[in-house]
Amino acid sequence: MEREHVLVALVEDEPGVMQRISGMFTRRHFNIDTISVGHTEKEGLSRMTITFWGDDKKAEQIIKQLNKIIEVVKVTIMESDSIQRELALIKISTPDENARREIVQYANIFRAKIVDVGKDSMIVEVTGNSGKVDAFVKLVNPFGVKELAITGVTAMSRGSKPQENGK
Amino acid sequence: MKMRGAKAMLESLKREGVDVMFGIPGGSVIPLYDEIYDSDIRTLLMRHEQAAAHAADGYARVSGDVGVCISTSGPGATNLVTGIATAFLDSSPIVAFTGQVPRSMIGKDSFQEADSVGITMPITKHNFQFYSVEEIPYTIKKAFKIARSGRPGPVLIDVPKDVQEKEADMKFPKDVDIKGYNPNVTGHPKQIKKAVDLLLSAQRPIALVGGGVIISGASKELMDFVEMLGLPVVTSLMGKGAFPEDHPLALGMIGMHGRKAGNFAISDADVIIAIGCRFSDRTTGNVNCFAPEAQLIHVDIEAAEIGKNVPCHVPVVGDAKQVLKEMIKIAAVKAKKHPEWTAKVKQFKKEFQPKMDYDDVPLMPQRVIKEIMEVISGDDIVVTEVGQCQMWAAHFLSRTKSRTFISSGGLGTMGFGFPAAIGAKIAKPERNVIDIAGDGSFMMNCQELATTVVEDVPVVVAVMNNHYLGMVRQWQELFFDRRYSGVDLGEVPDYLKLADAFGANGIRVEKPGDIREAVKEAFDSGRPTVIDFVVKRESNIFPMVPPGGCLKDIIEG
Numbered sequence: 043m044e045r046e047h048v049l050v051a052l053v054e055d056e057p058g059v060m061q062r063i064s065g066m067f068t069r070r071h072f073n074i075d076t077i078s079v080g081h082t083e084k085e086g087l088s089r090m091t092i093t094f095w096g097d098d099k100k101a102e103q104i105i106k107q108l109n110k111i112i113e114v115v116k117v118t119i120m121e122s123d124s125i126q127r128e129l130a131l132i133k134i135s136t137p138d139e140n141a142r143r144e145i146v147q148y149a150n151i152f153r154a155k156i157v158d159v160g161k162d163s164m165i166v167e168v169t170g171n172s173g174k175v176d177a178f179v180k181l182v183n184p185f186g187v188k189e190l191a192i193t194g195v196t197a198m199s200r201g202s203k204p205q206e207n208g209k
Numbered sequence: 210m211k212m213r214g215a216k217a218m219l220e221s222l223k224r225e226g227v228d229v230m231f232g233i234p235g236g237s238v239i240p241l242y243d244e245i246y247d248s249d250i251r252t253l254l255m256r257h258e259q260a261a262a263h264a265a266d267g268y269a270r271v272s273g274d275v276g277v278c279i280s281t282s283g284p285g286a287t288n289l290v291t292g293i294a295t296a297f298l299d300s301s302p303i304v305a306f307t308g309q310v311p312r313s314m315i316g317k318d319s320f321q322e323a324d325s326v327g328i329t330m331p332i333t334k335h336n337f338q339f340y341s342v343e344e345i346p347y348t349i350k351k352a353f354k355i356a357r358s359g360r361p362g363p364v365l366i367d368v369p370k371d372v373q374e375k376e377a378d379m380k381f382p383k384d385v386d387i388k389g390y391n392p393n394v395t396g397h398p399k400q401i402k403k404a405v406d407l408l409l410s411a412q413r414p415i416a417l418v419g420g421g422v423i424i425s426g427a428s429k430e431l432m433d434f435v436e437m438l439g440l441p442v443v444t445s446l447m448g449k450g451a452f453p454e455d456h457p458l459a460l461g462m463i464g465m466h467g468r469k470a471g472n473f474a475i476s477d478a479d480v481i482i483a484i485g486c487r488f489s490d491r492t493t494g495n496v497n498c499f500a501p502e503a504q505l506i507h508v509d510i511e512a513a514e515i516g517k518n519v520p521c522h523v524p525v526v527g528d529a530k531q532v533l534k535e536m537i538k539i540a541a542v543k544a545k546k547h548p549e550w551t552a553k554v555k556q557f558k559k560e561f562q563p564k565m566d567y568d569d570v571p572l573m574p575q576r577v578i579k580e581i582m583e584v585i586s587g588d589d590i591v592v593t594e595v596g597q598c599q600m601w602a603a604h605f606l607s608r609t610k611s612r613t614f615i616s617s618g619g620l621g622t623m624g625f626g627f628p629a630a631i632g633a634k635i636a637k638p639e640r641n642v643i644d645i646a647g648d649g650s651f652m653m654n655c656q657e658l659a660t661t662v663v664e665d666v667p668v669v670v671a672v673m674n675n676h677y678l679g680m681v682r683q684w685q686e687l688f689f690d691r692r693y694s695g696v697d698l699g700e701v702p703d704y705l706k707l708a709d710a711f712g713a714n715g716i717r718v719e720k721p722g723d724i725r726e727a728v729k730e731a732f733d734s735g736r737p738t739v740i741d742f743v744v745k746r747e748s749n750i751f752p753m754v755p756p757g758g759c760l761k762d763i764i765e766g
Contacts, residue, residue: 054389057340062330069331099516106513112335112355115389 046075047101048120048197051090052082054113062111063090072096072104076128076194087115091196118199126197130175131157132166135186145182152178163188171195210380214342215244215373218306221349222250224381227277229635231255231264235281236321237308240373253635253664256656258285260628262292263654265303267632269296270615271590273426275356276301276632281308283321286367287328291622293363294332298619299447300424302361304352305329309338311371325367334362339369342377350385359392360511361424392510396527396535404482404506404523405539408438411480413550416440417463420447420618421485421509422529423611428452430533431484437537439546440482441554443471445492446603448485449614454607460558461607464492465754466600469561472760474554475500482506485529488518489619498759508532563605568721571745574598574673578605580724581643581671584732589641590615590633594626594650597679600750602645624653630668631661641732643669648698649678651739658711661737669731670739672704675746683749688756704741714738 053059060079067074075093082089094104101119108117120126136142145164149156154168168178172195179190212220218241222230230252234242245252255261258280265276280289286307296303310319326338335355337348352364408414416435422428428451435442435458442452443463454461461468463475472494475481481503486492493499496519506523507515515524525532567573578601585591587609593599593616608614615633617625630644644651651672661668673679678696685693708715714736718727724742731738751766 057338058326058330061327065331103513103517106517110511110513112387112390 044095044097046093046095048091048093048126048195049105050118050120050197051092051108051114052116053088053090054115055081055086055088056113059113062113063108066107066111070107072100078194078196093195120197120199124197124199126171126195127169128172128175128195129167129169129193130179131191132168132179132182132187133163133189134166134182135188136162136164141185145185148181154178211376211378213374213376214345215241217345217379218349219244219248219250221346221381222277225353226274229268230277230279231261231632232279233258233261233285235285235308237282237310237370238279240370241368253660256659257654258288259291259624260654260657262289262303262305263295263625263628264632266292266296266301267592267615267629268636269301269303271612271633272636273612275353276303278303279306281321282310283323286323286325290328290332293329293365295617295620295622295625296363297332297334299617300361300420301363302356303363304356305363305365307365307367309367309369312369315369325365329365333365336365338367339372342372342375346379346381347385350382351387354385354387355390393526394510394528394531396508396525396532400523400525401532401535402539404525405536407480407504407506407523408482409543409545412547413478414438414440414480415475415478416442417475417481417483417486418442418444418448418451419484419486422448422451425485425529427530427533428611430530430537434533434537434540437540437544439551441474443475445486445489446616446618449603450608450611453609455609460554462603463760465494466604466750468563468604469752469763470557472763473557476761478503480504480506482508484508487514493519494754494760495757565605569745570720571743572721574601574744574748575605576721577671577673577724577742577744578602581728582606584725584728585641585643588613590637592626592630592633592642592644594644594646595621595623596647596650597683597750598645598647598650598673601673604750623650627651627654627670628657631657631666634666634668643671646670646672647679648672648674648676655707658708658713658737662712667735667737672739672741673744674704674741675744675748676700677746704739708739715741717741717743719743
């Protein structure tokens with residue numbers, strides 16, 4: 043059965059590591075939906091969150107192929123109860139006072155933030171799982187979305203156990 | 210110890226046990242070659258970088274040690290690419306050094322600049338660029354460790370020119386830790402037990418042996434194990450030689466041009482133990498009808514190979530030798546044989562004897578292979594080019610020992626055989642080395658005749674000369690209504706004149722009675738020799754599984 047998978051890879055912070063990973067996906071015809079990267083609590087290690095669509099067999103192959111890459115230290119599949127978040131910045135047209143008021147109301151309901159207000163537009167920052175972010179974008183779409191930037195998913199499993207080092 | 214980068218490179222190589230390299234210099238490796246001038250590492254000057262990579266690969270496959278090749282930046286590096294990809298697909302350990310423009314010039318599209326690291330990323334096990342002078346000993350240590358351990362493979366190191374020239378204080382580590390790299394050698398005991406239990410419950414078990422058994426040096430363990438359980442043995446192309454093909458349990462190679470007996474036996478099996486083999490499409494035929502009744506035990510050191518192409522019931526991740534040793538311990542207690550199955554397999558073997566004793570003029574390639582086989586010893590090394598010649602050799606020429614059959618399996622690289630034979634001869638100078646070639650393949654790297662003559666590497670090239678790109682022509686004959694498009698090589702060159710032009714020995718053979726003498730003469734001459742076997746132009750390699758077909762659908766001509 044095809045579904046969305048979220049995996050987290052701890053990788054050595056070396057030049058070219060992004061290219062190695064994205065290249066592996068491309069040449070094996072695996073598609074990345076989103077990818078986000080940042081540093082971790084340990085120096086020299088970066089953390090990537092990759093989401094992709096496919097059945098469990100494909101997910102297994104992807105994990106194994108990732109593990110073959112020398113700079114990949116650890117790969118973990120995120121369970122569905124893990125914390126998954128993405129952040130969106132949305133520049134929305136605000137032709138009049140009414141639009142502005144309505145958007146502020148929606149932002150409040152979504153616990154989003156107004157981070158910039160211009161003459162005829164405002165920027166809203168919304169954080170949440172992909173469903174929530176999509177819902178908000180859909181909601182404000184009628185006003186006219188001028189620009190949309192989404193980070194891609196970042197994720198962490200629940201509980202106190204950290205993702206271990208070592209394959 | 211303070212020294213220049215180039216010197217540190219050679220010092221590191223010496224510490225890795227390197228005593229021979231294959232390469233061609235150029236602008237951005239002149240400082241390295243300047244150190245080579247004083248070094249006691251033998252560095253053969255090849256005539257094309259592709260050949261340097263294949264020679265390093267051939268050296269690695271025969272010796273079991275890492276082969277080393279060197280090229281300059283840009284075109285030198287891109288010429289290595291085919292050789293590196295060849296080594297990658299067949300898990301052969303080579304370390305390739307490519308020159309690079311000085312660090313200050315990188316990214317400016319400088320003269321002979323190419324992104325060697327980027328280009329070779331998908332065809333190396335790993336690659337590096339030196340960012341500093343001090344890192345040289347560490348990075349080289351890492352490169353060799355990665356190349357030779359776990360599932361071996363090629364590693365490339367890109368060496369900016371200024372790094373070769375600058376001095377630094379060098380420390381040479383005894384070992385290095387690579388955080389994300391820890392190959393799993395030891396098979397899980399529970400999985401091993403499960404595997405043995407499944408084998409013991411089988412009615413029609415069979416062993417499928419790949420190149421991993423050769424790499425692991427597990428031939429003896431394999432022999433003990435299959436004899437204990439009475440397991441018939443088939444191999445992939447890469448597994449040829451891992452198990453003696455004259456053994457009563459041996460059914461030879463399976464696959465597109467496999468032995469009929471092997472293809473039939475594996476199709477009927479109820480349990481397969483596959484060891485160090487990656488289920489290439491040339492081995493399995495159509496996977497949907499590959500061994501339809503069989504449960505699969507798959508032993509491989511590379512977890513990613515398990516379940517990749519065919520579904521696996523009992524995965525065992527580990528080194529073939531270690532896993533087989535453990536399996537022998539358990540199986541010894543309960544070994545069970547299968548007289549009915551053994552009889553059936555014997556029947557297959559008897560029924561499908563390959564025919565080789567043709568007397569035709571022009572020659573039939575099968576006859577040439579037969580005579581070569583009868584002249585060479587078990588230790589002699591057979592290298593092949595790619596195409597019909599490769600499949601004639603793989604199908605008809607039996608081998609009995611590991612590392613005596615060298616062929617480009619995964620990438621199928623025409624032009625591989627001759628330079629790989631050079632590497633093989635350098636690794637084992639006391640043995641005869643013969644390259645079974647087609648005229649199409651030989652032509653792709655025949656410039657290396659110069660290397661064999663100048664460097665005195667007496668290898669023999671047996672050209673099955675049909676003036677065609679024969680494998681493509683065969684497919685066109687069978688599946689494209691004999692529309693021979695782009696395959697006629699014409700009547701050129703004259704291989705005797707070609708050999709002569711390079712100062713090599715040339716022999717032409719037109720009659721079957723002369724084959725044996727010619728091969729002996731070539732070996733005895735102690736000189737690089739090209740034998741021009743004039744074979745039937747439209748000779749084919751049969752049997753054959755048509756593309757997309759099942760192993761059982763194998764057809765005779």
